[in-house]
Amino acid sequence: MLSVALMSPATVAVAQSDVHKHESPAQPEPAPLSEAQKSFALMKTFAGEWEGPVKTDMPIAAGMDGVPVHVTMRVTSRGNVVVNEFQEANTPLDPAKYDHPVTMFYLDSNQLNLVHYCDAGNRPHMTGKMSADGKTVEFDFADLGGSDKNGHMHHAIFTALDENRHTEEWTYKLPNGQTVHARFDLRRVK
Incomplete structure (x- = not known):
């Protein structure tokens, strides 16, 4: 009986040490997102199909005012890139006949980048910053690849209005x- 009484505290001690062996170590808190990461996360929320009218301030393009555009945004490359494509709504996908620019958004170190593959035959590069309210990402011109003989896209602003509406403002130099400024008022269709 005495041996059972003496073994019980030892058994309890061993059992308690085994419990501690199976506890997982405390997980470190994830690092807070940088401003660039927050901006990129906002851009990812625009994934989907969008349509809405375009408004421009260029008199020669006044015929475009109110014309609906179709915008596709998708997250690709394992979440490392957001692709934006737009064209006039209800036109066939024929980039040889219709405008069909493609814009890529990606993080590089601690900077959100935009490269716009323009129908003008060039590739403006811009860098983005998020607004204080966390609803807008504004992109400023950084540099240009390709010819500037026809001008280039120079500035862009993306603003989340709610989960089914956003605006895109593009400035062409x-x-x-x-x-020339163009504003797309877009509603999610998919």
């Missing part, structure tokens, strides 16, 4: 330095 003409060779003479004049700028």
Whole structure:
């Protein structure tokens, strides 16, 4: 009986040490997201199909005012890239006949980047920053690949209105330095 009484505290001690062996070590808190990561996360929320009218301030393009555009945004490359494609709504996918620019968004170190593969035959690169309210990402021109003989996309702003509405504002800089602004008021269709 005495041996059973003496073994009981030892058994309890061993059992308690075994319990501690199976507890997982404390997990470190994940690092807070950088501003660039937050901006990229917002851009990912735009994944889907969107349609809405375009409004422009260029008199020569006044016929475009109110014309519906179709925008596709998708997350690809294991979440490392967001692709934006747009064209006039209800037109066939024929990039040889219709405008069909493609824009890529990606993180590089601690910077959100945009590269716009333009129908003008060039590739403007812009860098993005999020607004204080966390609803807008604004992209400023950084550099240009390709020819500037027809001008280039120079500025872009993406604003989340709610989960089914967002705006895109694009500024195109003409060779003479004049700028043209276009605003897409988009609603999610898929």
